[in-house]
Amino acid sequence: MTTLRYLLAGGVLAFAGWAQAGAGKLQETAGVTQVEGSGGGGLVPWATLSGYDTRDEWSSSVFMTRVSLPDYRLQVFGASASIYDRLELSLARQTFELKNVPFGEREINQRILGLKARVMGDIVYGNWPQMAVGVQYKELENDAIASAIGAQDTDHGTDLYLAVSKAHLGVLWGYNLVWDLTLRATKANQFGLLGYGGDNNDSHEVMAEAAVAALLSRQLAIGFEYRQKPDNLSALEEEDAHDVFVAYLPNKQFNITFAWADLGIIAGEDNQSGAYVSLTGYLW
């Protein structure tokens, strides 16, 4: 039922994009799609919006991401619409599989509704960076694990963020360089998959996230991201996440990102690092 609702919502977004679509932005400047469905980065939401639309256009996209860790597997599907290079609306569904649990609850599902507004600036043009504010409303579909590990809220949580991104043309021995800095107010445990808040802390804390990337060509980017995470549960330590990535963006219809993501310790299992693959397709 939920999946059906998501497919419907995705269909509506795709139609909205198709109805008045555009791809007027420069190649690579829409970035890729991050793990919660917002335009980014991989782990970090950037100030860029999810589509190639300019101020006169709409665009829409769908994405899927898979992160394979030693003890877990995270799979994410979603859709996004970007409107007049101003507003981004996204829906994502995360499935977090517990690979080594023989019985009982072996899967956590979280839905994320994202909204992002570009406040000022353009990532390429002008002296100022592009700045955006966003919200990610997260809802757990099954709260058994979040309850068992002692999360304060096992139903829903809201992240608010401010992101600033800028591309500097030709500054790195002639190569273009992009950076992003994001501040996120959150109380999500492990992105929200383990609920929101805990006995250590049950209020929103500001976390810093950052990314740097070098654009090796109009189609290829390499980079690094860092995402600070809260540590709300005294029984289950949580660590910051980081990744190194290679993104291949052959055209404005499709891109694929390969990364090595290190998510640290998750629910008592340490060294959760592994391969990250993400695809975004643009519809119009």
Place this chain on the structure above:
Amino acid sequence: MVIPMLRFLKLCSLLVLLACLPACQTQPTDDALYHELGGMEGITRITDNFIYEIGFDKNIVRHFEETDLDRFREKFIEQVCELSGGPCRYSGDSMVDVHTNMNITEAEFNQTVDLLIAAMNRSGIAHPTQNKLLALLAPTRPDIIYQ
């Protein structure tokens, strides 16, 4: 206590890296880019390829219907020559004057950037050199779009 401290240090080092980025820019000699583009001969070749690319783009070429192409060619060569540090002075009209009433959209501007990139590719200009020229042309955008 040790772990949060370590995290903080990691983050700090990243921020320092971000802050120093503009300093990573190498300072070239004044006419280095002009020579990288192949001097007057190279810039002329890029311009001719650019005009060729525009000619095959139905959406962009309509903005050139009333353009004196010989004049455009001459002034564009001058402009790129001057911007790249070459021995020229741009003698054309201001970017605002040239583009007034053309109502060029953001998407058309970017499409034209793509045509210039294609022209530079055709002329065998290396990617880093292309970026350096694009960086010098980018500030003209506010004077060109939606005039």
